[in-house]
Each structure stands twice: as C-alpha cells, then as structure tokens.
Amino acid sequence: MLAQLIASGLATGCLYGLIGLGFVMIWNTAAVVNFAQGEFAMLGMFLALTFHMFWEVPLWVALPLAVAGAAAAGWATERLFVRPILGADPLSVIMVTIGLQILFSNGAKFLWGTQPYPFPSYSGGDPVRVAGLVLQPQLVVIVAATVALAFLLHVLSQRTTFGKCLRAVSQDREAASLVGIDVNRTIARGFALSTGLAGVAGVLMAPVVFVAADVGLPLLIKSFIAAVIGGFGSHPGALVGGVLIGLLDNLVGFYVSTDYRDAISFLALVAILLVRPQGLFPRHR
C-alpha cells in the first residue's frame, strides 16, 4: 500500500508543482503573487471540455488549444489588471489578484454552471497492475509530462533569448531595460507562460478529477504551499515542494488521519520555514 500511496502522491504532487512553478515565474518576472493561478488551471480544464466535448474538436487539437487559451487569458490579465498596478503597494497587488481569483471562479460558474463534468481519459481507461501496484495511465502521463516540461523550461530559460530576457527582468528590471529589453513585453509573455503552465496542469488533471468551477481554490492553496516550501522564486523548488505536499497528503491521510492532513501540511510548511526560512532551494532560479 505504501508504493500505491507514493505513486498517487507523486502524480498529484506534480500537478501542485506545475501550478506552483507558474506562481514562481510570475513572482520572478513581475514581483506579483498571483492568487488567481489556480483558476487558470480551472480555465484550461473548461476550455478543453468546451472544445472537445461541446464543440467536438478532436482531442489532440483541443488540448493544445486549451493550454493556449489559458496562456492568452494570462496575457490579457497581465495587460488589463496587473500592469496598471505594477510597483504599487504589495498589499494592493495581492488584493487585486485575490479579486481576480474570485472573479474567475464565479465567472466560470456563470458560464459553465456549478455542475461538475466528466472528461474522457486520453491515455487509456483501465488501470495497469504492476507488481501489486495499480497505476492509472493518466497518472503516468502526468508525471512524464511534468518531467518533460521541467526539462523544456530549463532549456527555454538557459538557451533562448526569451529565457534570458525573463531571467534578466527577474534579476533587475532597470538594468534589463537599459540593455534594450522590453520589460513590459517580457513580463506579459512570462505571465502567459506561467498561466499556460497552469493550463497544462488543468488539461492533465481533467480526466482524473472532473471539470468543475470550484477546483481552483484548493489547487491554489496546495500549490502556494509548494512554492513557499521550495523557496519562493525557485523553479526546481516549486516542483519538489509540490511533490512533497502530494506525498505528505497521502501518507498522513493513510497513516495518521484524513481529517487533519491539511492541518499537518500547513504544520510542515511552518516547520520547514522555521528551520529554513529561505525554503528548500533558495538559490536555484
């Protein structure tokens, strides 16, 4: 049973990690804690549902379109709501993103209703049994996609001009501007990339958890903890933090109590921050 709990926790943790990674990217480029990040995962799910189930667009077209839609929504959000308040009092910025979270969540309820929708599995329906371990194919896809995305993001960050611009803006906006980088455009693109990541998390989890308008907030909480544990600002830290939360949830739920697993997750956050206030990977950006 331990292996089962670890396998499932790993997959769920990857999803937290992906959304947490988006948190970190926005923080690094725009110095904004985007509390609406979970809603972009929800948006990715609903767009995939709309394209594939309602408009009967083939799945392998619908999924990239959904991710692109989440990215485009992130870009528009940056232009409309975030750019005007960049540099404002941090509390005001936080209030705006909390407001956006509520707006997006309620907007989804208005557009798609409060009823949850099933989403077809696109990786085979029947679980695979390996040495007593029951693996849902979708969970394997989630882990594999997360590893692939982490690699691609590393390449993007280190080898591409856009990645270098992102890093430059995250280190010093003024200096980046002085060397000719369009800071605003870079921030907008960074925002789109991070919400696109949340969109990927959304389409990956849609077949496992159903599509519903209230899925964003619980994801936000766990992903935020993941990002903080990882050292807010660290890309690998967010991913590792997500996996830790996913594993902790399952192990605490099974061996201790399902009633208190959220409380224990937060306790772990407090404990890690007491011992390492800078998080687990403070230097890896």
Place this chain on the structure above:
Amino acid sequence: MSLSKRLALVVGAALLVAAGPAFAQSRTLHLGLVGIMTGPNAQNGEFCRNGAQLAIDEINAAGGVRLPDGGSATLELVVVDDQAKPDIGLNAIRKLASDERVLAFLGPDFSGITLPSLFVGAEAGLPQITSSIGAKVTQSGYTHVFRGRSNDVTWMKALVDYAVGDRKAKSVGVSFTNIELGRSGRDVAVAYLKEKYGIEPVVDVSHGFGDRDLTASAARIVQAKPDLLINWGTQIEAALLLKELRNLGWKGTFAFNAADDIFVGLAKETAAGVIGPQNWVWTKDDAGTTRFVREYERRHGKKPSPHSIVYYDGVRLLAQAIEKGGASRKAIMAYLHGLDRWQGVQGTYVPSAKGGDISTATVIIRYTDELVPQVVASYP
C-alpha cells in the same frame, strides 16, 4: 312600481342568478412558488415548477377547485426567482407574502434560503410547503412551514435498515465529506448502526470537500475490507472515491446519500450496483408514479426529478386544503394542521405532524448495469 320596472328587476335578478356560477367559475386563486429559476442551478427550479404546473393544469382541466361556498375557482401559479441566493430569496418570499392574492406557497429548495426567510411566511400567516431537507427547517418553532420531503436522518435509517437489516451486510465502513452534511450523516450512521444492530464501523474515514486525490481514504477502506461502505457527502468526492476503490480492487457495496444523475454522470460504469436513499424516484412501481411520469415526460421530454413530485403533491395537497378548509391563508393553515393523513404520489403525508415534517416517504434505489435507478425498498 310600474310593471316595466318590476319586469326589469325580475330579469336583472334572473341574469344575476344565471351568471353567478359563471362569476364563481372565473375566480382565480393564486399559489406561489419560489425556486431557482435563473443561474447555474436553474434546472432545479425547472423541475420544481414543472411538477407544480402539471398539478395545476390537471386540477384546472378537471374544473378547478370546488370551494366550501359551492363555487369553484381555477388555480394559478405565481413563480418568483430566488437565484439560489439567500438575499434574493428573502425578497422573493416577501413579494409573495405581500401579495394578498397568494394563499400559500411552495419552496424554496435550498435550506440556506429557506432558513433565514422562515420569519416572513410566519409573520404573514402564509402556509409554506418546502423541499429543503436541512434539519433546522422544521426545528425553528415555526408552524406555517411543512416539509414535503423526507430528511436525511430518515434516509440514513432506511438505508441502514435495508443494507444491514435486509441485505445482512456484516461489516460496515463509514466515510464522509468533512462538511456539516457529511459529519451529521456520519454521526447518525454510527449511532444507528450501534443502537439497532450492535455494529461498530470497521473503518470510519473522512475526506475534505474539494479533495481531488482520495487515495489515502480509499486505501484505508480497502485495508478494512467492509462489505458495505456508507458514504455521506457530495457527488464529486463520492465519484472519485468510488473510482479509486474499484481501481484498488474493492468489490463491496457502495451506499451514497446523493446517488443522483450528477453522481452517475461522473462515476459512469462504476455506479452500477451503487445503492442510495431518495424521497422518490421515477422508476417507483405504482400507478400514481407511472401516470405522473408519463404525463411529465409527454410535456417536457424528460423524466421528472425527485423534486418534481414534492411540488406536484404540494399543489394537490393545497388544492384539497382550499376545497375543504377555504380560500384563505388562515383556513388552509388550520385545515393542514388538522389533517392526519393524505395520500400523494410520493407516499402518505401527515400534515398534522408536529414540527412540520409531513413526509417520511423514502425509497432505496440500486443502479442496474445500465445505470437505471431501480427501487429495491420502499418506506411509506
């Protein structure tokens, strides 16, 4: 008085006598309905309104209600929208209460709207038949409110009696969504299992509202190997839990309080064999249900929901109260409080029941392999 004047008087009187029934016939009495008519949950309100309107149309087609004074009247439904919001619902009920034509009203369905608005109907002396199942609705001391639907305590007891008493489940597990509904259901299950059958649950486990990875809960249940799992909570979590349990190889019976279309739509084929309580279901095998379902389906092209029958029966009960008691709020209220037994399609109602819980009708359904809800036990 001249002959011509006397003739005119006689003709006038004759015309009045002749026109009397016609005047009475054209009289219209109004019943209110407050429900969710717009927004994401509008389907709920549609089911309620359709049930009520069907009853009204049938009554009117049969000549309307016959009043104690010998006249008769047609019924008309006044529908107001609560939008599933307490503040909007409160204003909607105020609107009905201030409309003196409205003799009684049905709804709301959401307990969160019914509870804070009870005082409005009470102050106006306006009889109310609600489908809200929150226990407090009938525990607030108001005498104008009647609940036309069995509550979840009744459901749990019926479910346990069926699964443990009739089907002889030996080991029982309990799981619940960690919200008020789930916790109270869990408490009733554990207490009733112990009190009536001397059974302690082999596993007692919760999951959070919004949890999307229920592996830990499922693993604990699988490890305890219950024959029967009673799960009380919300549809998404229940469907996820059931899928995870089946993935892990558990083959026991899954019992769920909200085993409805939403749940089945999510759980898909894993819902086959799931049992659960309802106040009524369209597959119930009796003449009243068959006729009601046929007529409802003919009009709306789909099956009625368990809500529809509460509103259908509600209108018919109020129509009888008007016929026997009188066409006023006070007369309807007095009649209902004195009525010990009334037979509706849902089951037998006890309008005089203390507190206002007038229906305990409950069915236990089991989903077939084709995912059709089949009635396996029925409680009047």
